Amino acid sequence: MDTTMKKSGLRQHFLNWYNNTTLIRSDAQIQREKYLFGTLGIEKGPEFNRWALLPAAVLIQLSVGSLYAWSNYNSPLDSLMWGADNFKANPSLAQAPNVFYVAVGFFGLSAATLGPWLERRGPVQALLLGVTLFMLGHIVAAIGAFTQVYALVFIGYGCIAGIGFGLTYISPVSPLQKWFPDRRGLASGFAVAGFGGGTTVASYYISYLITTYGVGYSFLITGITYAGIMYTLIPIFRVPPPGYTVKNIAVDVVKGAEAVVASPVNSPVSSPTREKAEKSEKDVVVIQEDTNIAIKDLFNRRDLLELVTSMDFILMYLMLMANSITGLLIVSRLSNMVQQLFGKPAYEGTTMVAINSLVNMAGRIIFSSMSDIFGRRPMFIFTLTVQIASIYGILASAHQGVYGGFLFCIFCATMCYGAGFGLIPAFLADMFGAKMTGATHGFILTAWSFDGVVGGLIFTAIYNSQIHKIPGTTLVDPASYDVDFYWVSAIVIMGWIVTVLFVRTDLKARFLPLHKGEIIRSRLFGSLFLIGTFGIRRMTKDEEEKEWNEYLIKAQTGQVIVGKLLNGGRPRGVTAGSA
Incomplete structure (x- = not known):
């Protein structure tokens, strides 16, 4: 009897956690939030304007977008942990890419778990928790680098900072979808654009810190400086007052x-x-x-579990998973590929990572804005089509040694990868209503995490089993990537079929x-x-x-x-x- 009651109680607690997404605010709090700094309890000063959220969201996402600059850590971190000569002679020892995949996994897990909590508590509390975990995770990773204990890097950056990345990422998205029901695509693109572009700044910043101060201090300084920037922006965020409409369009409209x-x-x-x-x-x-x-x-249903188990959501989940896997695996390895396949110096690898992040950012804004005109689903069909062509273009260019063609195909795939993240919040708001965006967005990001963890580990395992160098050179043979890109292309093709035939919007x-x-x-x-x-x-x-x-x-x-x-x-x- 006791066991049955405990199970029933746990089930009810689980259901309450996910189905209760109502934010309760007092009339006084709603009144204060009419002012720009009202979330700090200040009822004077300039009035709040919804457009202030756009630059604030971009800056928040630029900070957490440092995740995409991880490839700059790969070689220096493994060289530190295994010894530079030992790692150079045995590249299969590499563990640094797996730290990135673990961070991606906890990113999605935290987004899915804490999405309903974000809706209940509001963006300010969510950002405070997310940014704090982001900073603490970097500090623990720094300790791991100083002591040369890889487990601490995995725990710090992969787990703790990974949770911070996820919660901080989804926190600006939900309020922007609520404040801009008339421009969901534009709001969606700006809400996540900085995350793609964050690598541009972080690539050079992290590379400089590693070269000048070492890996440990790079973790420490990066975590503290980015957290400081984000803390100053948190008071700007809030959700609209009850009954808010724009051009007679309500927040919660499918x-x-x-x-x-x-x-x-x-x-x-x-x-x-x-x-x-x-x-x-x-x-x-x-x-x-x-x-x-x-x-x-x-x-306009309110049952979150009903939404995320619906056929509509499952099909969109598969669509995003397919749209994410190519770009995600490229982003984490781009610096290595530029150096190992084409013999380019480390600084060029850093430059290409930075340019790639700008392409990622552009895809998020351009395609999401275009979707307000052409629709979300047609944009996804286009991005998946381009990615299929890009995968085989990357392989062909690598085998032929055509560096320019290789970069062109990489950038095409990355732009479409970024586009998916710019499109998906608006698509979710279209399908399920903006009031559920924080929760549904958190859930669907586990598709990206699945790509990063499962796909990334499979990719690494296959690559390590296939890796071999071109005789007489220090370059890696492009054939080392063939098997990986073939199975990735099969997943993208599957996603294209699902999106074209089965994702319904009417x-x-x-x-x-x-x-x-x-x-x-x-x-x-x-x-x-x-x-x-x-x-x-x-x-x-x-x-x-x-x-x-x-x-x-x-x-x-x-x-x-x-x-x-x-x-x-x-x-x-x-x-x-x-x-």
Whole structure:
């Protein structure tokens, strides 16, 4: 009995942790936050303007973007730990890239675990915790370098700083999506742009510190200086007051939902319970204001676990995983590849890492801004297509010794990699509402972490088993990378197929209940295809409209609850939105 009760209590605690994403603020706090420094308790001075969040977010992300400059640590750290001559003779001893992968893993774990907490406590508390862990992790890593204990570097930078990286990264994203419901793509791009561009500054900064003071002091100085910058920016962040709208667009609006509510519903059937509707001569149901709330509730659900286990989220998860893996593995090894494949000096490796970070940053801003015009899904299809071509271009250029072609393909892949992170917060806000962005964004970043940890370790293991040098030179044979890039390309191709065929963005494809035997559906060339035990069936436009109108009418009269038809209706499928 006691064991059962404990399990039940733990389960309830787990559900409460993830499903409770409500931020509670007093009227006095909301009033104070009208002022720029209101989060510090100051009710005077300049008033807060949402545009102040953009440069603040960029600077925060520039600081945590130092994670992408890790490749500058690879050779110096391994040389310090194993001895320079020993490591040069035995490059398979390398462990430094694995520190990066561990940091990526804890980055995603913290984002997924603490995303709901961020929504409950607000960005100020989240940033305070994240920045503090970022600084402490660097200090522990510095101690590990000073004492030549690799485990402390893994614990400090990989675990503690990794958690700080993750929480600090997602903290600016959520408030920006809430303050800019009219420009989600732009806000999304700026919210994460600095993370991609942070390597530009950090590459030279870290390289200079390593050369001048050594690896240990580089960790120490980097952690303290970046933390100091971020601490000064924290008071700017906050979330909008209740009822906040821009151009009549509310914070928690799933893309397309407002159009459904504002439009009349053509009803092919009569309903005896239609007490809150008015019927015209053309048998049109006009949804009244109070029933609009019920209709919106179909699209603006609050159950986080329901969202992250829905088919929509799972497909987007696979899409982001495929879009991230190439750029992530390149970023962590670029400096090494430039030196080992083409014989370039260390300073050029640092320069290429810096340029690559600018490309990463540009991809985040350019593609996310374009997505406000062309849509999020088309942008993802484009980025995945370019990455497939880039992978084989990288291999061909490396084998032929064409340095310029190699860099061009690297930069193309990196720009598309950055684009994915600029696009995904806005895409999540479109699909699930901006109020859930902090939590859903945290969860979906585990796709990136999975790439970094599992993909990175596999990549390293295969590379170490394949590595061999070109006879008579100190250069690594490009063939050492062939197997790795082949399996990476297979994952990107899988993501392209998923995005083109199965990622749905229109409400009908997402919310119409499943048919009997249906497994998944695809919107292709404007038509909805149902795939299941019955094979593949194309729905006609008339069938779509009829089922959609029936669905909305039943929602209006309270006969639809999370995708099931009540009052004698046969359950048509699983939770609404998961199909």
